[in-house]
Amino acid sequence: MEEIQDTGRKGREEGSRRWWKDAVVYQIYPKSFQDTDGDGTGDIRGIISRLDYLKDLGIDAVWISPMYRSPQDDNGYDISDYQDIDPMFGTLDDMDELIAEAKKRGIRIIMDLVLNHTSDEHRWFLEAKKGKDNPYHDYYVWKDGEEGIYPNDMKAAFGGPAWEWVPELKQYYFHQFSVKQPDLNWENEQVRREIYDMILWWMERGVGGFRLDVIDQIAKEPDKGITNNGPRLHEFLREMSRETFQKGDLITVGEAWGATPELAKLYSCPDGSEFSMVFQFEHSMLDQEEGKEKWDLIPLPFVKLKKCLARWQEELYGTGWNSLFWDNHDLPRIVSRWGDDGEYRAESAKMLAAVLHGMQGTPYIYQGEELGMTNVKFKDISEYRDIETLNLYEERTAAGYGKEEVMRSIYAKSRDNARTPMQWDDTEHAGFTKGTPWIAVNPNYREINAEAERKDPDSVYHFYRKLVRLRKEYQVFADGKFELLLPEDEQIFAYTRTDNESRMLVCANFSGEPAKWTMPEEWKDAETLIHNCEGTPGENLKPYEAYIVLKKRTDL
The missing domain is CATH 3.20.20.80 (Glycosidases)
Structure with a gap:
């Protein structure tokens, strides 16, 4: 190879x-x-x-x-x-x-x-359903039982029980996600x-x-x-x-x-x-x-x-x-x-x-x-494609949630936002x-x-x-030791990274309001690697302002 x-x-x-x-x-x-x-x-x-x-x-x-x-x-x-x-x-x-x-x-x-799982249309699962003595049966997780009486009350991530009944085998198979995604048995x-x-x-x-x-x-x-x-x-x-x-x-x-x-x-x-x-x-x-x-x-x-x-x-x-x-x-x-x-x-x-x-x-x-x-923000649920989103809409509207409330959650967290x-x-x-x-x-x-x-x-x-290029140019991005600054500040995310050759300061205003910030004296002559606003990094931060500055270590 x-x-x-x-x-x-x-x-x-x-x-x-x-x-x-x-x-x-x-x-x-x-x-x-x-x-x-x-x-x-x-x-x-x-x-x-x-x-x-x-x-x-x-x-x-x-x-x-x-x-x-x-x-x-x-x-x-x-x-x-x-x-x-x-x-x-x-x-x-x-x-x-x-x-x-x-x-x-x-x-x-x-x-x-x-x-963790395959499709229920995978060759292994199709064989597994043919009988308990089939060599592929044990490739999945099964439990004997009675229809309608689940082995336990575990739920699937996409909604509903985590067990699905197969009448010809009188068994349930386990699925942590969709009913069409039976879990593999790694013990085998x-x-x-x-x-x-x-x-x-x-x-x-x-x-x-x-x-x-x-x-x-x-x-x-x-x-x-x-x-x-x-x-x-x-x-x-x-x-x-x-x-x-x-x-x-x-x-x-x-x-x-x-x-x-x-x-x-x-x-x-x-x-x-x-x-x-x-x-x-x-x-x-x-x-x-x-x-x-x-x-x-x-x-x-x-x-x-x-x-x-x-x-x-x-x-x-x-x-x-x-x-x-x-x-x-x-x-x-x-x-x-x-x-x-x-x-x-x-x-x-x-x-x-x-x-x-x-x-x-x-x-x-x-x-x-x-x-x-x-x-x-699609106007109607019919425009969404994600199984998790569609299941959520059905379950919550059936449970009495208002449509606007459900759609607000979907607008914020649906996987289709990324798709x-x-x-x-x-x-x-x-x-x-x-x-x-x-x-x-x-x-x-x-x-x-x-x-x-x-x-x-x-x-x-x-x-x-530019950020991608900086990571390749400066070893401190990969190797530097991290120290969080201003841990209780409600607006500013600032930290330093330090390796054998240099120190780096990352400072960001994580809000849409100006933030009070005084650049520490030791950083005032540092090299600006990247900055998302016009001007030189200095006193106070504009809404969402961020920069990374670097200086060579002199304490070695």
Whole structure:
């Protein structure tokens, strides 16, 4: 198997450093990125056609949401064949071409792996339903019972019971998500072997890494009500890494909604025994009522956000590695969520970028984030496509919630906010397709689009482009020790990063009101690396003002 060489950069310790510590990753949701055949759905050839755009942005790797063969009950996260491409996206030959063309541009392709469950149309499950003595039956989680009397009261993430009755077997199967996504039984050694062989097959094709969907749920024990962080989880992960990932120079990231810093140290241990890094979501759940669902909204507790992010920075320093992200295919657009998508859209989008990219970890840019794309407010529920959103609407309206209240939650948190088509230009459908898009384009595409922003040197796009370049130029971005400043301040997010050669100050006004701030004397002669407002950083901060300044250490 060909191993991609880590060419490194000046200043890194030879042989001891992983390339992904200096990388920036771009996430593509393929259905919504670029359509080339006019069917209204993005495709692999569309991604190929935009590789030069990604190279210009400066990113090192592209994580692509699932493109495997799938009935698309959950937008591709219900896989019916791990070793084939869904015809809506193209062919395996297209995928091979994408990997090769990306490599020519110094970009690695990260595949999305869904190993907790398959589609109910996967060959394994079709066999499993044929009988209890079928060798594939034990690939899934089953319980004997009686119709209508569930094994327990566990609920599925998308609503309804987590158990589905199969009358011909007189058994229930377990599903943590859609009824069409039966959970795999990782206790079965043959299941694990099949998965490892599939991963090695993709590695042979040149894939540069994997993102592992809800991977903390594979060791579930439904009898005990355990879904994530089951007792054998890290045993399974170490075995998978040993059998697959460690045989190549890959970037691997585990999605773990239930991760704590202590658990993240296991996931991302520097010895490489599990993953390169972890996706954890503690910060992303702060604007919902504690103990309730994400739809139950509260204002962002800003001081709590700062302390949360600081804790992850401090506790993983030298002992693990974090992913840095505001947006992804499951989360609303950050400029609408915690910024201002009106008067200060550009300023707040840049501020949020500076705060995130200044921290330690590998930053992820979700498609359109680099343009400051915003949430969408469709007028009617019929315009939405996300299964979670549609289920929420049905359940809450049936429970007596008012339509306006339900739609307010959907406008804030629906996954479709992130899934409207990429806004390339101001032509019809934003240049995404010449057909009818699978989901409508955000109407603001005429003002917010890649073509316009690439022409404007002061745009959100060029701010992101500069942040990507700075991470490659200054080692302190990857290695510097984090210290939070002004932890109780209700407007300012400020912190320092310090390594052996330099110190960096990141200062941001996280609000739409001016903020009182006195630049510490030691920073007044620092070099300005990036600034989202005119003028020189100094006293007080304008609404959403942010900057990063740097100075060489003189105390060595």
